[in-house]
Amino acid sequence: MAHNPERRTALVDAAIEVLARQGARGLTFRAVDAEAGVPKGTASNYFTSRDDLIGQVARHIHVRLGPDAQELEAAENAPRTRDALPAVLTALYQRVTRERTGYLALLELRLEATRRPEVREILTEAIRANLQRDIDYHLASGRPGDDTTVVVLYLSLSWLIVEDLTLPGVLADYPPEHMVKVLTGLLVPPD
Amino acid sequence: MAHNPERRTALVDAAIEVLARQGARGLTFRAVDAEAGVPKGTASNYFTSRDDLIGQVARHIHVRLGPDAQELEAAENAPRTRDALPAVLTALYQRVTRERTGYLALLELRLEATRRPEVREILTEAIRANLQRDIDYHLASGRPGDDTTVVVLYLSLSWLIVEDLTLPGVLADYPPEHMVKVLTGLLVPPD
DNA sequence: TATATAGTACTTCGTATGTAGTGGTTGCAA
DNA sequence: TTGCAACCACTACATACGAAGTACTATATA
Numbered sequence: 001m002a003h004n005p006e007r008r009t010a011l012v013d014a015a016i017e018v019l020a021r022q023g024a025r026g027l028t029f030r031a032v033d034a035e036a037g038v039p040k041g042t043a044s045n046y047f048t049s050r051d052d053l054i055g056q057v058a059r060h061i062h063v064r065l066g067p068d069a070q071e072l073e074a075a076e077n078a079p080r081t082r083d084a085l086p087a088v089l090t091a092l093y094q095r096v097t098r099e100r101t102g103y104l105a106l107l108e109l110r111l112e113a114t115r116r117p118e119v120r121e122i123l124t125e126a127i128r129a130n131l132q133r134d135i136d137y138h139l140a141s142g143r144p145g146d147d148t149t150v151v152v153l154y155l156s157l158s159w160l161i162v163e164d165l166t167l168p169g170v171l172a173d174y175p176p177e178h179m180v181k182v183l184t185g186l187l188v189p190p191d
Numbered sequence: 192m193a194h195n196p197e198r199r200t201a202l203v204d205a206a207i208e209v210l211a212r213q214g215a216r217g218l219t220f221r222a223v224d225a226e227a228g229v230p231k232g233t234a235s236n237y238f239t240s241r242d243d244l245i246g247q248v249a250r251h252i253h254v255r256l257g258p259d260a261q262e263l264e265a266a267e268n269a270p271r272t273r274d275a276l277p278a279v280l281t282a283l284y285q286r287v288t289r290e291r292t293g294y295l296a297l298l299e300l301r302l303e304a305t306r307r308p309e310v311r312e313i314l315t316e317a318i319r320a321n322l323q324r325d326i327d328y329h330l331a332s333g334r335p336g337d338d339t340t341v342v343v344l345y346l347s348l349s350w351l352i353v354e355d356l357t358l359p360g361v362l363a364d365y366p367p368e369h370m371v372k373v374l375t376g377l378l379v380p381p382d
Numbered sequence: 383t384a385t386a387t388a389g390t391a392c393t394t395c396g397t398a399t400g401t402a403g404t405g406g407t408t409g410c411a412a
Numbered sequence: 413t414t415g416c417a418a419c420c421a422c423t424a425c426a427t428a429c430g431a432a433g434t435a436c437t438a439t440a441t442a
Contacts, residue, residue, distance in 0.1 A: 002420060023302055025216040028398060039422045044400055107302060110357040111214055114295060124360040131361065148373045151365050156343060159350040166301040169315040170322065174342050182339045186377050193387055219431060230389045235433055388439075395432080404423080412415085 002045045010036050011046055012060045015053055019108045020101035027054070051116070058109055058119045062126035064102035066133075067095065075137075085143070085188060089157065089180045096161050104165060149187050156183055193236045201227050202237055203251045206244055210299045211292035218245070242307070249300055249310045253317035255293035257324075258286065266328075276334070276379060280348065280371045287352050295356060340378050347374055 014036035018027050027050070029043035036042070047053040067075070071091060078084045096103055106123075113120040135150045160179055163171050171179070205227035209218050218241070220234035227233070238244040258266070262282060269275045287294055297314075304311040326341045351370055354362050362370070 004420070007420090021306075023216075023306065024214050025218075027216075029400090030398060041400075041423080042421080044398095045420090104302065104305060107298070110353070111295065111298060111302075113357050115212075115214065120358060120360075124358045127358060127361050148365065148370070151362070151370065152347060152373060152377065155347040155350040155354075155370070157346075159346040159353070162301070162350070162353075163346075166304050167311060167315045167318060169311075170318050171342070174339065179339070179342065179346070182343060186343065195387070198387090220433090221431060232390080232433075233388080235431095236387090383442100385442085386440090388437100390435100390437075392435085393433090395430105397429090397431105399428080400426095402423105402425085404421100406419105406421080408417100408419085410415105410417085412413100 001048075002042075007038070007042075008046055008056075009060070011038070011043055012053075012056055015057050016061060016064070016105040017101055019057065020104035024108050024112060029053075051118075054109075054112060054116070055118055055122070057105070058112075058122040058126075061102065061106055061109065062130070064099055065106070065126065066130055067092075071095065085184050086180055089153075089184070090177070092157065093161075093176055093180070097164075100165060103161060107162065107165075144188050152187065153183065192239075193233075198229070198233075199237050199247075200251070202229070202234055203244075203247050206248050207252060207255070207296040208292055210248065211295035215299050215303060220244075242309075245300075245303060245307070246309055246313070248296070249303075249313040252293065252297055252300065253321070255290055256297070256317065257321055258283070262286065276375050277371055280344075280375070281368070283348065284352075284367055284371070288355075291356060294352060298353065298356075335379050343378065344374065 011032055015027060015032045018031045018035050022031060029047070029050070030040060032043045032053070033040050043053065047056065074091070075088055078087065109119060109123060113123050131151070131154055134154070135147045138145070138150045139147065156179070160171070160176055164176060202223055206218060206223045209222045209226050213222060220238070220241070221231060223234045223244070224231050234244070238247065265282070266279055269278065300310060300314060304314050322342070322345055325345070326338045329336070329341045330338065347370070351362070351367055355367060
């Protein structure tokens with residue numbers, strides 16, 4: 001069993017791409033090899049089994065979930081008024097469209113979680129932590145609304161993203177920018 | 192090619208179960224045969240290819256999406272006040288937990304839609320129609336709120352359902368009944 | 383009796399997998 | 413500096429698994 005950490009990471013990243021593009025059905029060692037541009041058989045040398053590979057993907061994908069350092073800093077420095085909310089949400093939305101494959105892979109993993117307790121535990125922990133961080137941040141920022149405000153935002157935006165990624169035609173009459181405005185109006189009522 | 196319509200429907204239903212329980216990876220003719228309790232090779236006789244099978248599943252699954260006749264009637268007769276909203280939403284939620292496999296299969300199909308234009312078209316049309324029906328019904332009922340109210344509900348409840356089906360631990364502190372109340376309070380402000 | 387479908391069994395095919403074997407590189411010690 | 417040892421990249425192969433489809437038989441119904 002080989003242990004080159006960079007190569008291992010590259011293989012996991014390649015597996016995420018494969019998951020998003022070909023679905024769980026297409027996730028094979030050979031497909032990962034091809035995606036990573038390494039010789040056939042390499043993934044066999046780095047993961048004991050397909051399950052092992054999926055577990056490592058679940059552990060690794062959370063780094064693609066959260067905002068990057070730059071984005072966190074921008075949010076930190078933004079004015080703490082309701083007017084800032086649309087900008088934050090728009091930034092989130094842009095990140096999603098950038099990380100399209102990452103979010104699709106995460107959806108595949110969620111479905112995998114219904115079948116594999118190990119994946120369920122890993123993802124639950126990672127996503128809970130992300131949500132809690134958002135709630136804490138929001139409460140500490142002094143912006144209007146309580147923890148359920150953040151949860152409602154999480155719910156709405158999550159499905160807005162799914163709809164956009166999978167069946168963009170469904171909400172053609174209700175584009176994301178519009179729905180973000182609607183949500184802002186609902187959650188942050190005028191004084 | 193055999194044409195027994197009941198058997199064909201049974202096979203499609205079985206395919207939905209397989210999709211939900213084993214994922215897209217497990218959807219093979221043989222698995223469908225086993226799930227439907229028919230001899231091996233039967234699915235081969237009813238569908239020209241795996242693609243064909245998936246297409247027919249996409250066309251058929253919309254009958255599991257909407258409320259059944261009984262539920263529609265109950266909604267029709269319910270008092271048209273804001274107080275009725277939680278009851279309607281609770282009914283929806285109960286249907287979802289009943290039709291667990293159907294909703295999981297639909298999620299699988301959504302991911303399949305990112306790869307198959309045919310599936311994308313079929314699902315987009317069916318889900319658009321469902322949403323439009325909900326919007327029309329809501330507007331005609333004279334309940335408070337406009338079309339975006341319904342869309343926000345659709346977004347929030349959809350992800351609430353996904354979270355519950357895939358990673359129920361994430362929102363352990365925010366159970367569905369509570370979030371339904373929160374949403375009601377947001378969307379239907381007191382007079 | 384004829385036709386269509388149910389059911390059985392077999393053959394073929396594709397492809398994933400894991401490993402054995404080879405070559406090259408790096409690090410360490412003499 | 414040179415030689416050796418360990419490790420990893422890479423190639424190629426042999427195996428195995430399971431899906432698919434089809435040919436064949438049985439059965440029921442019109």
